[in-house]
Amino acid sequence: MGVIDIAIHPIHHLAEFIGVLPLGLKKRIVLIDEDLRSISKRNAILAPIAEEFNIELGTYFIKYRKTLPEDLSSAIADLSWHLRSFLLGLEHELQIDTDL
Secondary structure, rough: OOOOOOOEOOOOOOHHHHHHHOOHHHOOEEEEEEEEEHHHHHHHHHHHHHHHHOOEEEOOOOEEEEOOOOOHHHHHHHHHHHHHHHHHHHOOOOOOOOOO
């Protein structure tokens, strides 16, 4: 089995090149999460952590309002990134790469 489709986010730097692809390839590119639902789901799941550690979960950033230990801030950032990938995989039935 091989790749059937490739999913990318509309703001990904490669999205601007979809128009120049041959039709056969263009039909295999799927733009996902245009409405940012994965971000709102991620933010809802991480809301208790954000409240506990006084952080702001933005669309594409995490703002730490107080200094946290580096390992904790790194863990929160990793969790945020991987959780979004996981949610996108669930919603769009994608194969995702994740560390367990």
